[in-house]
Amino acid sequence: MKGYLHLENGETFTGELAKTSAKQNVGGEIVFFTGMTGYQEVLTDPSYKDQIIVFTYPLIGNYGINKEDFESKKPHVSAVVVYESKTSKYHYEANYSLEEYLKKWDIPLIKHVDTRAVVKRIRRQGTMGATIATEAAVVNPLKEGKQIQAVSVEQFETIGEGKRHVVLMDFGFKKSILDSLLEKDCKVTIAPYNTTKEQIEALKPDGVVLSNGPGDPVQMNPQLSHLKEIVSSYPTLGICMGHQLIGLTFGALTKKLTFGHRGANQPVIDLKTKRVVMTSQNHSYVVDEQSLENTELQVRFKNVNDKSVEGLAHKKLPVISVQYHPEAHPGPSESNYIFDEFLTLMKEAGREKAYA
Numbered sequence: 001m002k003g004y005l006h007l008e009n010g011e012t013f014t015g016e017l018a019k020t021s022a023k024q025n026v027g028g029e030i031v032f033f034t035g036m037t038g039y040q041e042v043l044t045d046p047s048y049k050d051q052i053i054v055f056t057y058p059l060i061g062n063y064g065i066n067k068e069d070f071e072s073k074k075p076h077v078s079a080v081v082v083y084e085s086k087t088s089k090y091h092y093e094a095n096y097s098l099e100e101y102l103k104k105w106d107i108p109l110i111k112h113v114d115t116r117a118v119v120k121r122i123r124r125q126g127t128m129g130a131t132i133a134t135e136a137a138v139v140n141p142l143k144e145g146k147q148i149q150a151v152s153v154e155q156f157e158t159i160g161e162g163k164r165h166v167v168l169m170d171f172g173f174k175k176s177i178l179d180s181l182l183e184k185d186c187k188v189t190i191a192p193y194n195t196t197k198e199q200i201e202a203l204k205p206d207g208v209v210l211s212n213g214p215g216d217p218v219q220m221n222p223q224l225s226h227l228k229e230i231v232s233s234y235p236t237l238g239i240c241m242g243h244q245l246i247g248l249t250f251g252a253l254t255k256k257l258t259f260g261h262r263g264a265n266q267p268v269i270d271l272k273t274k275r276v277v278m279t280s281q282n283h284s285y286v287v288d289e290q291s292l293e294n295t296e297l298q299v300r301f302k303n304v305n306d307k308s309v310e311g312l313a314h315k316k317l318p319v320i321s322v323q324y325h326p327e328a329h330p331g332p333s334e335s336n337y338i339f340d341e342f343l344t345l346m347k348e349a350g351r352e353k354a355y356a
């Protein structure tokens with residue numbers, strides 16, 4: 001069936017709607033992902049909530065869909081745009097084809113769209129509102145959402161029996177972050193996004209991880225003073241949204257990039273070691289470097305392409321943060337060492353406590 005991708009700038013692209021959803025009209029913020037593989041992780045990463053994802057690689061779905069690669073229990077994107085979607089699923093682990101999986105969750109997929117042209121528009125004019133529709137449709141301009149509370153857990157849950165106890169504050173966490181912590185011999189308590197310092201104290205953790213999450217970080221403004229108390233009291237690692245929130249809690253500002261970084265090959269330099277690592281990324285917002293000037297934070301990582309801030313360290317407290325995804329999935333895992341650094345921070349803080 002013929003379908004349309006309408007952009008907020010007034011342009012329309014024509015394609016073919018797969019039979020994955022009967023919805024006539026679905027809107028969202030249109031963004032693009034440049035990895036050749038990793039579509040399962042992208043679909044199920046809660047940070048993509050309410051976004052229409054354009055895959056730049058021209059053939060998507062060729063190894064099907066299997067549960068092992070999910071980053072959460074369900075897909076969060078509002079719709080999918082591809083050039084070609086593979087309808088078979090020959091991989092030995094596959095439970096669904098791409099289209100079968102999207103049908104299960106009633107998510108529209110439009111194919112045979114000139115994805116190269118769409119991406120060029122987004123690169124030039126920025127991420128914008130878009131609608132996938134069966135006919136002409138109005139595109140609603142983007143408005144600020146409260147996506148974090150929609151994806152965060154409501155109950156505390158503790159997993160694993162490792163040596164270090166970490167509270168993972170859930171702004172929309174990817175399962176790979178939990179897995180990375182469990183692999184490093186941590187016991188992890190997943191906590192709702194609005195957990196207070198008192199609730200964390202009761203858990204007696206060794207450290208806190210602030211997770212990734214969807215939308216604009218300023219949606220957390222009402223909670224920033226709570227977060228500052230937490231981050232100032234425990235060794236803390238912030239990842240993506242978590243990193244942006246660490247920036248905001250210490251008085252820095254965030255800003256939106258024209259089209260963000262979404263892919264598996266973003267080069268990042270670690271200013272401490274002077275080494276460049278290839279990283280997995282998914283974000284629109286960044287911490288504004290100039291706004292760090294009068295704060296207690298300093299830049300630890302930078303994007304080699306556009307020089308944007310990719311990570312911070314607190315000048316005195318055991319607090320580090322990364323804009324990229326050290327847990328990978330999809331993408332390279334060579335930045336995984338940041339988890340080891342976080343472990344060292346917890347170990348050192350524990351030693352101080354023992355001698356206090």
Ligand SMILES: NC(=O)CC[C@H](N)C(=O)O
Nearest residue numbers: 212213215240241284285
């Ligand atoms: N993956 C994330 O945590 C993304 C953070 C935020 N939603 C952004 O787009 O910048």
